[in-house]
Amino acid sequence: MGFVQIVSHWLAWVFLLSEWAIRLVMLAVVPFRRTPAAAKGWLLLIFFEPWIGLLLYVLIGRATMPRPRIEQMARVPQALAKVRERLLKHPNIFHPELSPGLEWTGYLAEKLGRMPTFAGNAAEIMVDYDAIFARLVTDIDRAKNHVHLLYFLFIADAATAPVIAALGRAVERGVVCRVLVDSLGSRSGLHILIPKLTALGVEVREMLPVGRFRSKRKRLDLRNHRKIAIIDGRIAFTGSQNLVAADFVGGVTYEELVLRLTGPVVLQLQYIFATDWFLETNGALESGNIFPDPEITGLIPIQALASGPDFPIQNNQRFIVALIYAARKQVKITTPYFIPDEPMLQALQTAALRGVDVHLIVSETGDQVLVSWAQRSYYKELLEAGIKVHLYQTSFLHAKLLTIDDHIGLVGTSNMDIRSFVLNAEHILVIHDPGMTGRLKTEQSRYISNCRSLDLQQWRQRPFRLKLAEHLARLASPLL
Structure with a gap:
């Protein structure tokens, strides 16, 4: 040899x-x-x-957060303590009575996310992609003190050009504009976006930056998936829509749902922005201009529930599972990605077995092949439990909302998947109002009218090669 x-x-x-x-x-x-x-x-x-x-x-x-991040998060309550103390004592901040038998929902959300239910809000549902951008531009053009944008995906393209131009005009008027963008979510366009915004005088920061020399942020899988726009602490936009063209993925057109909010709950979203800003810059946003005296603008009780790896448990997952178990008549889930963990899957199956009318609304085609295959692997179990699965035909439905009976609606950034439950910084708005919940259910009925509803027998007859691909993808679902 x-x-x-x-x-x-x-x-x-x-x-x-x-x-x-x-x-x-x-x-x-x-x-x-x-x-x-x-x-x-x-x-x-x-x-x-x-x-x-x-x-x-x-x-x-790795199962733990980087130590610098843990230490920085621990300093947030002290950095923003004056804001909380001042606002919680304000006469326009009051906690409403919730629907009988559902008082616990507000308490649970507060225990999880540390934010109580605020009454006195108004909310407008927006579903037209271009109209959402146009309304945001109009509100930015009326800003007097500040504009805050926090987005997972912000790309400088033809659709967002008016938003960027409005930020430039705002800076010229003396308005302070701050932008947070996720480092990985917006990575493909940051080399264009950041110089453009900086040249206009906008303060822009990457969230959870990744790179060879950024040793303090080693968790590439931890992302900030939130989508929030705040104008003067008085108006907020939040929901599923990023700042990017609707057709930014080839062959896919995104359909969204966004809420335009006024009232005290805007300050809760502002607090989420201020927390993320502090985590990335070490700068505390706590002035009276950033957190103005809250105004009563409507009658809707809403609370924000933040979640993510910075919290000790999975806030959104715990709350949603609890709501599903509490449902008495109907559960309707609209989500672009459905890869549930075992507790959520069991909660849905149990609800259907109890006689609750359970609906899942997802898109027929996806924008991520592996995720789509893994998602499809759950349909048989859902259908066998009596859950109705609706496949949206018109476009890629990216809206994220859930309604429980006639009383509670959830709208936000969280998908119904393990990534959103464990790895992403997310938030949802808990809407304790039958009228607003009814309006959200109307949108879901519109979605269903444009769906193909699955039949269990037909689904069982799909080709074996598809079943194999779906179940192989499902093995990787905890990693997606």
Whole structure:
């Protein structure tokens, strides 16, 4: 045996032993502080491809937040303590009586997200993509003190050009404009967006920055998925729509739902923005101009529920599961991505078995192939439990809303998937109002009228190759 063959032989043994060492070590490491489903997904990857799995785990798989982030988050309450103290004592901040039997919902949301229900709000449902941009531009042009934008995806394109121009005009009037964009979500366009906004005098920061020399932000999988626009602390926009053209993904046109809000709840969204700004800049936004005296503009009780890896538990998942178990008549979920964890899947199945009319509204076609396959793998279980699955035909329905009976509606940025429950910074608005809930249900009925409803027998007859692809994708669902 020649020298080269000997070296190759030993290298092969070293490689083989290293793979088994990785498998055995990670068998002890991966399950730590992780759900069984997530642990199963990581271990499956590592056992098949040890070195690739280890590399991905180091990049995106660790179960703890980076220490600098934990320490910075711990300083938020003190940095914004004066704001909370002043606002909670204001006469226009009061907690309304909620629907009988549902008082606990406001209490639970407050315990999870630390924000109470505020009465006195007005809300407008907006679904026209271009009209949402136009209304935002109009409000920015009327701004007198500040404009705050926090978006997962903000791209400088033809659709957002009027928004960027409005920010420039606002700066010229002396209005302070601050923009937060997710580093990875907006990565493809940051090299254009940031210089353009900076040249206009806009203060812009990347959220959760990623890069070779950004060692304090090593978790590439932790993203800020929120979408909030605030003008003068008086007007807010939030919902599913990013700042990007509706057709930014080839072959897909996005359809959205956004709320334009006025009233005290705007200050809760402002608090979320101020928290994220502090986490990225160490600067506390606490002045009376940033948090003006709240105004009563309507009759709707609303509270914001923030969630994400900065919180000790999965706020949005816990609250939504609790609502599903509490439903008595109907549950309607509209989401672009449906990859539930086991508790949510069981809650939906149990609700249907109790006689609750449960509907899931998702798009027929997706914008992410692997996610779409994994999502489809759940339809059979849902249909067998009596849950109605509706596939939207008109466009890619990106709206994110949920209605429970006739009393509670949820609108926000959170998808019904494991990523939104565990890894993304998200928020939802909890709307404790039958009238507003009815308007949201009207939108969901409109969606259903443009859907193809699945039939269990027909779904069972789909080709085996599709079933195989769907269930293989499902194995990776905790990692998506």
